[in-house]
Amino acid sequence: MKPFADLLERLLYTQSRTAKLPQLRHYFATTPDPDRGIALAAITGELTLHAAKPALIRTLAAERTDPTLFALSYDFVGDLAETIALIWPPSQATQLPGLAEIVATLNSTAKPDLPAQIAAWLDAADPSTRLALLKLITGGLRVGVSARLARIALAEWAGHTTADAIEEIWHSLAPPYTDLFAWLEHRAPRPDPADAPVFRPLMLANPLETGDIAPLEAPLYRAEWKWDGIRVQLVSTAGGTRLYSRGAEDISATFPEITCPSPAVLDGELLIIRNGAVAPFADLQQRLNRKTTTPKLLRDHPAAVRLYDILFDGTEDLRGLPFDARRARLEAWHARNPTPLLDQSPLIEFRTLDDLEPPRANARSAGIEGLMLKRANSPYLPGRPRGHWWKHKRDPLTIDAVLMYAQRGHGKRSGLYSDYTFGLWRTDTELVPIGKAYFGFTDRELDFLDKWIRANTTARFGPVREVSPGLVLEIAFDAAQLSPRHKSGVALRFPRIARLRADKPHQEADRLETLMKLIK
Amino acid sequence: MPPVDTWLYPTPQGLYCAPGDFFIDPPRPVPRAVITHAHSDHARPGNHTVAASSATLALMRARHGPCPAETPLAWGEPLHHRDVTITLHPAGHVLGSAQIVLDHQGTRAVISGDYKRAPDPTCDPFTPIQCDLFITEATFALPIFRHPPAAAEIARLLASVALFPGRTHVIGAYSLGKTQRLIALLRQSGWNEPIYLHGALLPMCAIYQQHGIELGDLRPATVAEKRDLIGRIVLAPPSAIADRWARRLEDPVVCMASGWMRVRQRAKQGGVELPLVISDHADWDELNQTIDDTGAREVWVTHGTEDALIHEISKRGIKGRALRLIGYGEEEAA
Ligand SMILES: [Zn+2]
Numbered sequence: 009m010k011p012f013a014d015l016l017e018r019l020l021y022t023q024s025r026t027a028k029l030p031q032l033r034h035y036f037a038t039t040p041d042p043d044r045g046i047a048l049a050a051i052t053g054e055l056t057l058h059a060a061k062p063a064l065i066r067t068l069a070a071e072r073t074d075p076t077l078f079a080l081s082y083d084f085v086g087d088l089a090e091t092i093a094l095i096w097p098p099s100q101a102t103q104l105p106g107l108a109e110i111v112a113t114l115n116s117t118a119k120p121d122l123p124a125q126i127a128a129w130l131d132a133a134d135p136s137t138r139l140a141l142l143k144l145i146t147g148g149l150r151v152g153v154s155a156r157l158a159r160i161a162l163a164e165w166a167g168h169t170t171a172d173a174i175e176e177i178w179h180s181l182a183p184p185y186t187d188l189f190a191w192l193e194h195r196a197p198r199p200d201p202a203d204a205p206v207f208r209p210l211m212l213a214n215p216l217e218t219g220d221i222a223p224l225e226a227p228l229y230r231a232e233w234k235w236d237g238i239r240v241q242l243v244s245t246a247g248g249t250r251l252y253s254r255g256a257e258d259i260s261a262t263f264p265e266i267t268c269p270s271p272a273v274l275d276g277e278l279l280i281i282r283n284g285a286v287a288p289f290a291d292l293q294q295r296l297n298r299k300t301t302t303p304k305l306l307r308d309h310p311a312a313v314r315l316y317d318i319l320f321d322g323t324e325d326l327r328g329l330p331f332d333a334r335r336a337r338l339e340a341w342h343a344r345n346p347t348p349l350l351d352q353s354p355l356i357e358f359r360t361l362d363d364l365e366p367p368r369a370n371a372r373s374a375g376i377e378g379l380m381l382k383r384a385n386s387p388y389l390p391g392r393p394r395g396h397w398w399k400h401k402r403d404p405l406t407i408d409a410v411l412m413y414a415q416r417g418h419g420k421r422s423g424l425y426s427d428y429t430f431g432l433w434r435t436d437t438e439l440v441p442i443g444k445a446y447f448g449f450t451d452r453e454l455d456f457l458d459k460w461i462r463a464n465t466t467a468r469f470g471p472v473r474e475v476s477p478g479l480v481l482e483i484a485f486d487a488a489q490l491s492p493r494h495k496s497g498v499a500l501r502f503p504r505i506a507r508l509r510a511d512k513p514h515q516e517a518d519r520l521e522t523l524m525k526l527i528k
Numbered sequence: 529m530p531p532v533d534t535w536l537y538p539t540p541q542g543l544y545c546a547p548g549d550f551f552i553d554p555p556r557p558v559p560r561a562v563i564t565h566a567h568s569d570h571a572r573p574g575n576h577t578v579a580a581s582s583a584t585l586a587l588m589r590a591r592h593g594p595c596p597a598e599t600p601l602a603w604g605e606p607l608h609h610r611d612v613t614i615t616l617h618p619a620g621h622v623l624g625s626a627q628i629v630l631d632h633q634g635t636r637a638v639i640s641g642d643y644k645r646a647p648d649p650t651c652d653p654f655t656p657i658q659c660d661l662f663i664t665e666a667t668f669a670l671p672i673f674r675h676p677p678a679a680a681e682i683a684r685l686l687a688s689v690a691l692f693p694g695r696t697h698v699i700g701a702y703s704l705g706k707t708q709r710l711i712a713l714l715r716q717s718g719w720n721e722p723i724y725l726h727g728a729l730l731p732m733c734a735i736y737q738q739h740g741i742e743l744g745d746l747r748p749a750t751v752a753e754k755r756d757l758i759g760r761i762v763l764a765p766p767s768a769i770a771d772r773w774a775r776r777l778e779d780p781v782v783c784m785a786s787g788w789m790r791v792r793q794r795a796k797q798g799g800v801e802l803p804l805v806i807s808d809h810a811d812w813d814e815l816n817q818t819i820d821d822t823g824a825r826e827v828w829v830t831h832g833t834e835d836a837l838i839h840e841i842s843k844r845g846i847k848g849r850a851l852r853l854i855g856y857g858e859e860e861a862a
Pocket residue numbers: 565567621642860861
């Protein structure tokens with residue numbers, strides 16, 4: 009367990025991807041099976057664990073510590089698990105089991121026996137291992153490593169394969185991945201996915217800046233809408249059907265209605281579509297937030313996939329074909345297999361790139377995020393190759409709002425006031441909250457905000473501070489939607505802090521009616 | 529016997545000993561001062577007469593120039609001044625750091641300044657002194673602060689140096705105390721390579737070496753070529769590690785050595801990639817152990833989280849009082 013805790017600790021403080029790779033490689037090279045495989049599952053989000061509630065560990069801590077000292081410490085640290093990890097009284101440490109054994113024990117221990125088991129582990133661990141344990145147990149393990157990065161590290165460490173090759177068998181494997189490690193260490197052949205419905209690496213687009221448009225030659229490109237849902241891959245083989253998110257996460261159980269009438273690997277956008285109209289992203293969010301679904305959700309929030317591309321037709325790999333040829337195969341496949349929940353994203357006709365500017369600028373209608381430009385002769389390449397696909401998003405909207413509440417952040421921002429609720433003026437004196445944002449600023453700005461908030465607090469409700477109106481934030485967002493669930497009646501899509509407007513008097517922030525006019 | 533607080537008490541000019549008419553670690557210049565140690569929040573320039581350990585006086589001279597009248601005191605050597613006897617004993621914080629023992633009409637007060645109990649090859653170890661009143665620091669006076677063994681933190685640093693051979697490890701460390709302790713710890717752990725220093729760290733190292741502390745091969749980082757520092761360990765003041773200064777280094781791994789590194793948010797704030805929990809202050813257990821070791825029934829607590837410590841010692845029947853003195857813990861805390 010200690011090597012895993014050490015790895016997590018270092019990853020937590022490492023910002024750059026390239027600096028994370030040596031740490032992962034070192035861990036895989038020096039940790040035996042099955043611990044390294046369980047760690048890999050934990051990092052990539054594939055670990056199934058009966059998580060405990062934070063209340064359980066809080067009760068454990070209360071049994072071991074003085075309440076006054078705990079309160080003072082928690083106030084200082086700002087994160088429950090970290091406070092407990094640090095304040096837990098030291099003891100004569102016995103040996104702590106490995107990660108795999110801990111996970112197996114967690115999953116097999118009866119609920120009433122869990123507190124005593126966790127306490128025994130905490131007794132045997134040092135502070136950083138205690139923190140890793142508590143985060144693992146309460147399901148708060150955020151390490152800032154994507155599954156993709158973990159696979160790159162595996163490939164680099166092995167030295168004889170690529171992250172894409174690992175990705176293509178990934179979903180036929182299961183923790184603790186001993187067959188994968190055996191292959192990577194030259195002890196066994198590559199695990200054969202046979203006809204398992206595995207994920208294929210997606211082809212991604214580069215953002216197109218306005219200045220980049222001119223050099224593109226219109227006849228070489230195809231244009232299509234960039235739909236405002238989530239990118240998915242629908243895989244159907246003799247071994248089954250799976251729906252994968254862009255990050256190769258299996259989301260089939262969340263969207264059970266999405267099936268595939270004939271074996272294929274399809275690339276598309278998952279959307280909520282009612283009577284042919286794409287619903288706002290917030291509607292899709294309602295379904296994404298759950299592991300499984302309910303009949304009511306299925307009825308009120310019907311999902312569908314709008315197809316962009318075809319990677320496999322049956323068992324035939326089409327990825328080497330140019331875009332135009334794949335598009336023809338997609339249309340043919342769709343004609344052979346008509347099904348209401350899969351439709352095709354249309355190509356947009358244009359002669360010059362200037363023709364595309366009005367539709368892009370006006371794309372703020374429901375369900376469209378912008379435009380995609382794809383080279384007609386590009387094969388389907390994994391990753392984000394330059395010069396093939398471009399995404400041309402519509403410009404964000406902005407509004408000047410007033411900071412109203414702040415909450416302590418989690419994970420790497422614990423302790424700092426980093427979650428912000430901001431509002432607009434409904435009358436000259438009444439602010440109404442319109443949204444929350446917790447990213448979009450630099451560490452320096454975060455620091456400034458944290459200090460400002462502490463100095464301007466008017467009330468505290470648990471972890472939340474109310475601040476006096478005074479600080480204006482320029483909020484960028486992709487869309488505004490009517491929302492009866494919000495006090496203001498409006499919800500923002502992708503709000504983020506574009507700028508701190510410490511220069512602007514708060515009375516001059518925007519009014520709610522200004523935002524209402526931006527609703528589509 | 530007069531209660532201690534009738535002859536030793538805080539004033540706006542600092543902690544004042546009335547029968548001796550002198551101040552301890554005064555924040556502003558006074559005619560007579562007794563100084564615990566040379567950190568600038570305790571040893572300010574401009575006092576007329578200064579009593580302190582000879583190492584502290586040497587460090588103060590290097591920082592501020594000489595003061596008009598210096599009274600160097602050896603460990604345990606009594607200085608009888610009016611109706612007060614002043615004695616110094618080591619505090620284990622930095623080179624020359626002292627506890628000031630004051631005896632007056634049968635009562636004894638100990639002002640510990642900053643102190644730690646963990647071993648430190650660069651200064652004499654803290655010795656507990658029996659007393660009626662103990663004045664303690666409280667920089668890390670929360671039970672979340674239990675400093676790990678410094679050698680284990682150095683081992684983490686050296687493991688990182690091995691893991692990133694193409695990068696330069698730059699460690700933020702205060703110029704007086706932390707820097708020399710880090711160097712000595714590295715030498716104890718078998719790191720015999722040259723250690724490169726920011727220019728601001730060199731003068732204090734020279735004084736340590738004059739006092740017989742072995743620091744090995746030290747070189748100025750400023751004149752070194754960027755590529756010559758790859759795989760090396762560089763020390764710099766905390767203000768320099770996140771600054772332009774550190775950008776001269778090849779893909780630096782920014783490290784920081786401080787007791788505050790125990791708390792993740794503190795470490796994240798400074799953009800630190802490798803936090804090292806190495807402190808020159810007593811942790812929670814050391815504070816409590818030391819208070820018990822002195823046998824004091826009354827404890828005054830300065831600069832830090834006084835509430836928690838006063839609460840804890842009250843459970844053992846010890847009377848605690850928060851002593852709010854101005855200016856402590858501002859510079860070289862941690
Ligand atoms: Zn000090």
